[in-house]
Amino acid sequence: xxIRVVLPGFGNxxxxxxxxxxxxxxxxxSGRKILLVGVATRERGSLWSDEGIPLGKLLExxxxxxxxxxxxxxxxxxxxxxxxxxxxxxxxxxxxxxxxNLKAMEFEPGFSHMRAALEKRKPVVTSNKAAVALKFWExxxxxxxxxxxxxxxxxxxxxxxxxxxARTCLVDAKMRAFEGTLSSTCNYVLDxxxxxxxxxxxxxxxxxxxxxxxxPRLDVEGWDTAAKLMIVAxxxxxxxxxxxxxxxxxxxxxxxxxxxxxxxxxxxxxxLMARVSxxxxxxxxxxxxxxxxxxHPLSLLFGPTNGAVILTExxxxxxxxxxGNSPRQAAFALLQDIRKIVRMEKR
Amino acid sequence: xxIRVVLPGFGNxxxxxxxxxxxxxxxxxSGRKILLVGVATRERGSLWSDEGIPLGKLLExxxxxxxxxxxxxxxxxxxxxxxxxxxxxxxxxxxxxxxxNLKAMEFEPGFSHMRAALEKRKPVVTSNKAAVALKFWExxxxxxxxxxxxxxxxxxxxxxxxxxxARTCLVDAKMRAFEGTLSSTCNYVLDxxxxxxxxxxxxxxxxxxxxxxxxPRLDVEGWDTAAKLMIVAxxxxxxxxxxxxxxxxxxxxxxxxxxxxxxxxxxxxxxLMARVSxxxxxxxxxxxxxxxxxxHPLSLLFGPTNGAVILTExxxxxxxxxxGNSPRQAAFALLQDIRKIVRMEKR
Numbered sequence: 189x190x191i192r193v194v195l196p197g198f199g200n201x202x203x204x205x206x207x208x209x210x211x212x213x214x215x216x217x218s219g220r221k222i223l224l225v226g227v228a229t230r231e232r233g234s235l236w237s238d239e240g241i242p243l244g245k246l247l248e249x250x251x252x253x254x255x256x257x258x259x260x261x262x263x264x265x266x267x268x269x270x271x272x273x274x275x276x277x278x279x280x281x282x283x284x285x286x287x288x289n290l291k292a293m294e295f296e297p298g299f300s301h302m303r304a305a306l307e308k309r310k311p312v313v314t315s316n317k318a319a320v321a322l323k324f325w326e327x328x329x330x331x332x333x334x335x336x337x338x339x340x341x342x343x344x345x346x347x348x349x350x351x352x353x354a355r356t357c358l359v360d361a362k363m364r365a366f367e368g369t370l371s372s373t374c375n376y377v378l379d380x381x382x383x384x385x386x387x388x389x390x391x392x393x394x395x396x397x398x399x400x401x402x403x404p405r406l407d408v409e410g411w412d413t414a415a416k417l418m419i420v421a422x423x424x425x426x427x428x429x430x431x432x433x434x435x436x437x438x439x440x441x442x443x444x445x446x447x448x449x450x451x452x453x454x455x456x457x458x459x460l461m462a463r464v465s466x467x468x469x470x471x472x473x474x475x476x477x478x479x480x481x482x483x484h485p486l487s488l489l490f491g492p493t494n495g496a497v498i499l500t501e502x503x504x505x506x507x508x509x510x511x512g513n514s515p516r517q518a519a520f521a522l523l524q525d526i527r528k529i530v531r532m533e534k535r
Numbered sequence: 536x537x538i539r540v541v542l543p544g545f546g547n548x549x550x551x552x553x554x555x556x557x558x559x560x561x562x563x564x565s566g567r568k569i570l571l572v573g574v575a576t577r578e579r580g581s582l583w584s585d586e587g588i589p590l591g592k593l594l595e596x597x598x599x600x601x602x603x604x605x606x607x608x609x610x611x612x613x614x615x616x617x618x619x620x621x622x623x624x625x626x627x628x629x630x631x632x633x634x635x636n637l638k639a640m641e642f643e644p645g646f647s648h649m650r651a652a653l654e655k656r657k658p659v660v661t662s663n664k665a666a667v668a669l670k671f672w673e674x675x676x677x678x679x680x681x682x683x684x685x686x687x688x689x690x691x692x693x694x695x696x697x698x699x700x701a702r703t704c705l706v707d708a709k710m711r712a713f714e715g716t717l718s719s720t721c722n723y724v725l726d727x728x729x730x731x732x733x734x735x736x737x738x739x740x741x742x743x744x745x746x747x748x749x750x751p752r753l754d755v756e757g758w759d760t761a762a763k764l765m766i767v768a769x770x771x772x773x774x775x776x777x778x779x780x781x782x783x784x785x786x787x788x789x790x791x792x793x794x795x796x797x798x799x800x801x802x803x804x805x806x807l808m809a810r811v812s813x814x815x816x817x818x819x820x821x822x823x824x825x826x827x828x829x830x831h832p833l834s835l836l837f838g839p840t841n842g843a844v845i846l847t848e849x850x851x852x853x854x855x856x857x858x859g860n861s862p863r864q865a866a867f868a869l870l871q872d873i874r875k876i877v878r879m880e881k882r
Contacts, residue, residue: 347853348855349850352704353704357699503696506695506858507856509832510852
């Protein structure tokens, strides 16, 4: 039995997803295999093969030419737009890996892709933060009405499976507040500034390693963190979609090496923090740099590592962190989400 | 709809379980209520009521007289042994809260209670560490063959739901090693020694707060930690039951205030660590005090708080901790395990 996957978006996460698939013979103990039948990009071509696209060839062709359609493959089709693949193709699961832009309120083409798949009752997994942040409830309602699952664990704290944990293990403990460092790029940049690097240098390094957004200003200005925070607020705290502008979003641009060093000398650390807190009066969100005291559980995290602290009513404070926060881990989250879908189907 | 529960064992966890039930109108949004129909102790009497035991009365009577049968209740039965209740009573779930003793290889009466319930196809939840550590696979096989669930999340790292997290979210990431501080009593005692308390003083405080075992030597000598480690090894790493004596179990008795202070001055911390590591040659377990460097994620935990670090193949290192580690949290874990059973039944 194979699971036929369509993949719009071939950036860092999409490529790493293909690398993960290449290494694995099968999805799990059931022996089911994932077959990539379609890949589509906005400006680098598209490729469809009913028999499956050979992953090694695809990765190599894209590496050499930057195009996904530079693969010579008998019987394949080139140039089909993503939306047509999703609407008319023969596939089982959509893996939506395009990117959006929260600051510009840009949730397309990701949102249309997901909607088109769910309307055909095709399950969706995604790493598209802006589309999930801005269209969470619309996608969720469509998923319910079509009785078709969608998962988005590839969007937040991918170094440690987090959203799933909170949803399945913490909901009954009654979550009251959340705080987290959610941008690996910001963590990395802040640590590099202390070591004497310039902001531009640090950002270039972060981009080279694949962790930064294609436009790294989104990281530095706090928009990437804000997108993740909006997902947490909707998915875990059941809040309506927060309006952009209704909560503070500050970045790390104004921080100097002197400020960061002073914090470190006192044993603490400056981090870009994302917060949700709930009270009877309502919920408050914020994104901004904060000085964490040495006793704060997130002050111990180094380099790109992200972490989250959840305050619950029944179990007090729970802290979760995972080393690193790479596109490979986001790709692993997509694969985990596909496993969840396959397991639910087997029941 | 009510869920009828039998509770053998009325120590710290059992009492806190009743307090939690007393506060809640219903188990969850489904509106189902938990009815305590039987409570049994080894030396403090037993009580059965088909209509349910009033929790406030039970807690108050036990507080005043130390006996659970000192409740005046029309139509109740007194003096029925736990095993007879489990074999012949009309109930839905067994909440096994007696205690055992790993050092003495004492897994009774807990093991017989769980076996009797599963043989009647009655689901089991338990906080009995010694019985689960020593009889894990026997209980697990019986549970499978009778197609009846058992859960034991009240045994390890109760401050943060941990076993369930590892089983559901981390299994596919391939766990390779585990390290954790698993004894809240040891954490608390080590921190108290630094502050100048004597071992006996610190232990008495820990007992008064309800976190220490009834025989606190089991904590101090590492046996409580060893029991939890054996559960982790079997439940998460699929290892056969480790023989006592096949792995080192060292306690914290030899540690002096000077040693602990020296570690703290260097920014680190001494903690009683439990470890599992897997290699192609096999798995190794150990329990013993270790000096954690200031960069170790568990070195930041204060007071009784426990934490665990899991090394995985696909996601590198994941760290989870929850503030505190109290009998109330163990009781909450039992309640969560009951919820899991009820949810699975509804499907």
